[in-house]
Amino acid sequence: MTPTDGITLIDTGYIRPGLCAAYLVHGEDGRAALVDCGTATCAQRVLDAIAAAGVARDAVDWLLVTHVHLDHAGAAGPLMRALPNARLVVHPRGARHMIDPAKLIAGAKVVYGEAMFARDHAGMLPVDEARVVVADDGHEVPLAGRPLLCVDTPGHALHHYSVWDARTRGWFAGDAFGLSYREFDNGNGAFAVPTTSPVQFDPLQMQDSIRRLVARGPASIRIAHYGQVGECERLGGDLVALVDAMADIARGFDGRGDRGARIAAALAELYLERAVTHGVADAQRLVPEVLGGDIAINAQGLCVWLDREAKGRAGG
Incomplete structure (x- = not known):
């Protein structure tokens, strides 16, 4: 957890090491902001990491959640109760779900199932509306000596923004710049795939957001899953192309009763092919092992x- 460029990566401990990151951004005079925070079950681990980074709880001024999916924002309620001076920065479409997480909880139980929800997500709490700051596109968070700019980046979710840090010329992109696990790194650099999780994935919006991130010429992009990546232009191009390939796979199996299983199998083949092309050693094992979920x-x-x-075509 050694800070790099005044940023401490925090492994939230969600499911396995190296899967889900939050970031502690260090401002002046010991003040700090936290970008993303893991699930509710990760809250104590995040608090311990903040302390280990030498930041007092009352010095955390901001908690920015890039979007309100539970692996990014599920710990917001417990953390806000433990960080007395923090304000929660959230997309306009996500604010109500932080104030009243009942619909988030119900939706997560549908996606993950009751048992997995209880294991990985139990303990969510509402956030006091008075401490919630709505971040429209272009909203600036005034961290001491280090302003952070929130930029709308839909595609993964309509309630998603990314955060520009001018000091490092880098983004905190949540899930807008895909998944890139360090197990796949090699001499050819990082390997990334898009994340199209339910329920608001839109391929054109995702591609536009990726291009918007790359257009600023970032030196690096920090993502939740997992860590810091460079070569942003190359990775952005790879992600845009993969969005098209994944959408084509989905359309090819539309209308079939077993489409979900067939789409999953075809995605596994696609990612394996791309990993082999990237030069990933032992790709046959790593792709299902690391990317299976x-x-x-x-x-x-x-x-x-x-x-x-289909509903849109039918006018429904």
Whole structure:
């Protein structure tokens, strides 16, 4: 957890090491902001990491959640009760769900099932509305000596923003710049795939957001899953192309009763092919082992997208 460029990566401990990151951004005079925070079950681990980074709880002025999916914002309620001076910065479409998380909880139980929800997400709490700051596109968070700019980046979710840090010329992109696990790194750099989880994935919006992130010429992009990546232009191009490939796979199986399983199998083949092309050693093992859960969730999201597209065509 050694700070780099005044940023401490915090492994939230969600499911396994190296899966889900939050970021502690250090401002002047010991003040700090936290970007994303993991699930409710991760709250104590995040608090311990803040203390280990030498930041007092009352010095955390801001908690920015890039979007309100539970692996990014589920711990917001418990953390806000433990960080007395923090204000929660959230997208306009997500604010009501932080104030009253009942619909988030119900939706997560549908996606993950009751048992997995109890294991990984139990303990969510509402956030006091008086401490919630709504971040429209272009909203600036005044962290001491280090302003952070919130930029709307839909595609993964309509309630998603990314955070520009001018000091490092870098983004905190949540899930807007895909998944890139360090197990896949090699001499050719990082390997990334989009994350199309339910329920608001939109391929054109996702591609536009990726291009918007790259257009600023970032030196690096920090993502939730997992860590810091460079070569942003190359990775952005790879992600845009993969969005098209994944949408084509989904359309190819639309209308079949077993489409979910077929889409998941085709995604696994696609990612394996791309990993081998990237030069990933032992890709046959790593792709299902590391990406297995994401493949299942991506397939679910693609199915939801197909149904939404069909409903739109029908005028429903």
